[in-house]
């Protein structure tokens with residue numbers, strides 16, 4: 001959708017409702033998963049990469065770290081036996097064990113190099129760890145979409161606030177306020193209103 005001009009009554013309501021429509025369009029675009037475009041140069045880059053372009057870490061497993069975590073789990077399991085299952089200590093240790101188990105899994109996954117491409121253009125972005133690639137995935141209907149306002153903090157936020165109740169997402173409003181009168185940002189469902197400065 002291109003620029004839209006409205007002059008008339010209830011302009012802020014119109015604005016909020018127009019944004020709801022725009023959001024549907026945006027999510028439709030985000031939902032299209034482009035096939036990866038593969039060039040010879042990309043293939044070469046992928047094969048040669050030894051670090052993840054997202055976190056800059058290597059595609060290698062730190063075996064010492066895994067051993068350290070594994071022996072930590074063993075000693076924590078021994079410790080568990082001393083505590084009552086209902087005690088706070090017991091659940092605390094349980095949580096630490098779960099975290100260590102997850103850390104081992106994510107360390108082991110670091111050897112997996114995956115092809116990271118832009119789902120909108122299909123272009124190769126770089127080689128990445130499987131987990132890093134997963135974190136960057138855009139989920140339509142979930143990923144926050146910024147709505148940038150000039151002067152949102154000082155005045156314009158009040159205009160939007162007046163009418164945001166007319167949005168289909170009016171039941172999901174969260175405001176981050178600087179003071180009672182100044183709003184830093186506001187989330188209405190997936191839309192995140194922010195100031196340009």
Ligand SMILES: [Zn+2]
Nearest residue numbers: 052055129132
């Ligand atoms: Zn990574």
